[in-house]
Amino acid sequence: EILMTQSPVTLSVSPGERATLSCRASQSVGTNLAWYQQKPGQAPRLLIYGTFTRATGIPARFSGSGSGTEFTLTISSLQSEDFAVYYCQQYNAWPLTFGGGTTVEIK
Amino acid sequence: VQLMESGGGVVQPGRSLRLSCAASGFTFNTYAMYWVRQAPGKGLEWVAVISYDGSIKKYAGSVEGRFTISRDNSKNTVFLQMNSLRGDDTAVYYCARDQREYSYGYSHSFWGQGTLVTVSS
Numbered sequence: 001e002i003l004m005t006q007s008p009v010t011l012s013v014s015p016g017e018r019a020t021l022s023c024r025a026s027q028s029v030g031t032n033l034a035w036y037q038q039k040p041g042q043a044p045r046l047l048i049y050g051t052f053t054r055a056t057g058i059p060a061r062f063s064g065s066g067s068g069t070e071f072t073l074t075i076s077s078l079q080s081e082d083f084a085v086y087y088c089q090q091y092n093a094w095p096l097t098f099g100g101g102t103t104v105e106i107k
Numbered sequence: 108v109q110l111m112e113s114g115g116g117v118v119q120p121g122r123s124l125r126l127s128c129a130a131s132g133f134t135f136n137t138y139a140m141y142w143v144r145q146a147p148g149k150g151l152e153w154v155a156v157i158s159y160d161g162s163i164k165k166y167a168g169s170v171e172g173r174f175t176i177s178r179d180n181s182k183n184t185v186f187l188q189m190n191s192l193r194g195d196d197t198a199v200y201y202c203a204r205d206q207r208e209y210s211y212g213y214s215h216s217f218w219g220q221g222t223l224v225t226v227s228s
Contacts, residue, residue, distance in 0.1 A: 001168075034214035036151075043201055043221055044143075044151065049214035087151055091213055095167050096153040 002026050002090050006099035012107040019075040021102045023088035028068045032092035035064055035073045038101075039084045047086075048073065078104070108132040108217045110202050115222030118192055126187040128202030128219055136160070136180040139211030142187045144198035145221070154200070157185060158211045170196075192226045199223050 003026035013019045023033070031051035036044040046055040048064040051071060061076040075082055083106055088099040114126040128140070142154040155166045155176040164176050175188040185202055200222050203215035 032213075036215075038151075043218040044215075045218070046206075046214055046216050049206055049216075055216060089151075089153075089214065094165055094212070096156075096212070098151040098153065101150045 001095055002029060002093055002097050004088055004090055004097050004099035006086075006088055006102045008102060009100070010103045010105060012105050013078050014107045015080060016077050017107075019078055019082075019104055021073040021075075021086055021104070023066075023071040023073070023099050025069045025071075025090055029090040029092035031067050032090060033064070033066070033071050034089045034091065035062075036087045036089065037082075037084050038087065044087065075104075108204065110204065110217060110219030112200065112202055112219045112222040115200065115224045117225045117227060119228050120193055120226055122192055123188070123190045124192060124224060126189065126200055126202075126222060126224070128185045128187075130183045130185070130202075130204070133204070134208075135183040137208040139205035140176075140178060140185040141203045141205070141215055142176060142185075143201045143203055143215070143218075144196075145201070146195070146198045149198075152198075155187065156205075156211055159205075159209060163211060189224070192224075194226050197224060197226050 005024045007022045033051045035048040038044045063074045065072045085101045087101050109131045111129045141156045157176045173191045178185045202219045204217045206213040206216045
């Protein structure tokens with residue numbers, strides 16, 4: 001099973017600032033990596049798939065990068081609606097696995 | 108696209124429960140479907156996947172042999188039969204749709220709102 005490790009666990013950021021979230025895989029997943037956003041009481045929402053590609057309707061301030069075992073989600077200028085929990089997921093091998101999440105909170 | 112889960116509730120350990128997920132707004136029989144769960148205050152855990160035609164099913168190790176995923180393409184519905192339930196199965200169960208048609212094992216592009224399953228005596 002591929003272990004996905006996200007860091008930091010909590011990220012405190014001021015509105016308008018840049019946020020950088022990391023995700024590390026225990027073995028290579030190529031670029032088969034997705035990012036999801038989840039707000040309290042809501043279902044997860046797909047942000048990024050294939051490491052780089054924004055899902056339909058996702059603003060350009062969200063971007064993904066990386067390959068192999070190291071991945072990054074960058075939010076270029078945090079808006080109030082971006083404060084949430086973010087999960088990475090690998091879909092390179094079964095079982096599909098998620099990271100433990102990063103909470104982006106208001107500083 | 109809409110996914111609507113149902114069937115959750117409180118169940119005693121060792122008992123069974125069947126979840127349903129009714130889909131609309133897309134061509135259901137061309138997409139793989141997933142169940143993903145989230146224990147209270149915890150992260151996401153993939154549970155099971157079924158291919159668009161039902162011929163391929165895969166399970167997380169934690170539910171293998173106890174849970175069964177199935178689908179009825181005539182009713183645009185996917186199911187999760189959960190047997191021998193345990194306390195650590197307590198979670199919100201989400202159904203989700205695959206990103207791509209005629210394939211499986213990719214990202215999950217749409218999610219339902221989830222249904223809560225509580226296993227407790």
